[in-house]
Amino acid sequence: MSSFSSCQSVREARRVAIFGGTHGNELSGVTLVHLWMKNGTEIQRRGVETRPFITNPRAVEKCSRYVDTDLNRAFTPENLSAPADGQLPYEVLRAQEINRMFGPKGSPDAYDVIFDLHNTTSNMGCTLILESSKDHFNLQMINYIQKALAPASCLVLLNEHPLLKYSTARSVAKHPVGLEVGPQPQGVLRSNIFESMREILKHALDFIELFNEGVEFPPCSVPVFRVSERVDYPRDANGNIMAMVHPNLQDCDWEPLNPGDPMFQTFDGKTIRYQGSGTIYPTFINEAAYYEKQQAFVATRRETLSANAVRKA
Ligand SMILES: CC(=O)N[C@@H](CC(=O)O)C(=O)O
Ligand SMILES: [Zn+2]
Incomplete structure (x- = not known):
């Protein structure tokens, strides 16, 4: 990066994963991922390898948030390096497996982008969740999504609080993105919520395709709500x-x-x-x-x- 230019060079985003079922009772993500595992045409983009993946299949089977412990809190350095001796909670073993497949977390081998699909019972509408205010690739992607969605809106929740931040499944990726859409009760599918989530994913993947094609995205500002x-x-x-x-x-x-x-x-x-x-x-x-x-x-x-x-x- 030249000191005279504010343009930041970012590695292209070839490997992208879409996680559903990190919480087994949040059915929009579970259903979209199942759909795309059967037929991935909708999520295919030129120059991008997009992998839909069910992160907590046992919780999905039971339609519960988790089996032993919350998978979306399990990606701590201690858990990821714990000896896998069969005594570990299911979700800790699963976190290790996911880290091997999509990580290792913090390494150059990690997936470029992971979208993690969640539903909330709260009346939040569409929300993108970020873990860093310094990830300019993610900020540009969000700006693109917001422009593409208008007049509908999608707000941004930024969680980089030193004590309140938690170790998410998506944190394995270089660019982690949470997508939270509500209100939807646990164990329920609502068509409006499902379609909103699907549309955001579409725009996000379009952005990645354009980025990989070499399009430059000019500076912009992104309003966020910081935890x-x-x-x-x-x-x-x-x-x-x-x-x-x-x-x-x-x-x-x-x-x-x-x-x-x-x-x-x-x-x-x-x-x-x-x-x-x-x-x-x-x-x-x-x-x-x-x-x-x-x-x-x-x-x-x-x-x-x-x-x-x-x-x-
Ligand atoms: C309702 C819910 O599960 N929300 C998510 C938010 C996130 O993905 O950061 C969670 O607590 O893990
Ligand atoms: Zn969730």
């Missing part, structure tokens, strides 16, 4: 929930929550208000899978990232 905090339900001494998401907050993912605004409602109708400092943008509000993670919603702050121009190296 800042995890907010739990109010609980009693036994850990039982003492309040629900307040009706004013329910389904209001991505909308501003200001100090003093209603946040929870107790079973006898009392309102618990947000007491933090400054405006936050809650998301994953009342996500079913997050009760066990002691999480009522994820607090985010808005910011705008600048993406450098990128072109194929």
Whole structure:
């Protein structure tokens, strides 16, 4: 890269994977991946090898989030290097297998891009999840997707929080992209959610094809919601929930929550208000899978990232 040019050279993205069933009860990704394993015409692009893959087949079979432990938290250095002695939880063994097939994580041999398909019970609409604010290839891809989708929209959740970031299945790739579409109940397929996910994938793959053909993408800015905090339900001494998401907050993912605004409602109708400092943008509000993670919603702050121009190296 020349010091006079802001254009960043990025290796072409020849190897792309589409993960479905990282959570076995999130049926849009499971169904799309099954569909594309039977017939991959729709995801084929010139100069790109795209591999649809079911990441947690045992959870898919049971239509549950996981069997032993959450696969989308399992890709830690400790797990990936643990001796595989049959005592390990199923998902840890599976993470090692996936790391061998699509990684190794952090190595030059790793897949270029992994799209990991998820559904949420929250009213988040279409969301792309990023793990780094410095991945200019991903930022350019998101900008492309957003332009192609307009007037429909697709928001960006950025999780690079030192404590709240977790070790995802997609993190094996050089460019990890989470795709989260909701609301959709666990174990249910909704046509609108399914089609939205499919359309985003189409634009994402189009971008990769253009990029590999040598198209240069000029600098742009990408508005994101950065994960800042995890907010739990109010609980009693036994850990039982003492309040629900307040009706004013329910389904209001991505909308501003200001100090003093209603946040929870107790079973006898009392309102618990947000007491933090400054405006936050809650998301994953009342996500079913997050009760066990002691999480009522994820607090985010808005910011705008600048993406450098990128072109194929
Ligand atoms: C509802 C759900 O499963 N969300 C995903 C988000 C992500 O992929 O980062 C998860 O917690 O793993
Ligand atoms: Zn999921």
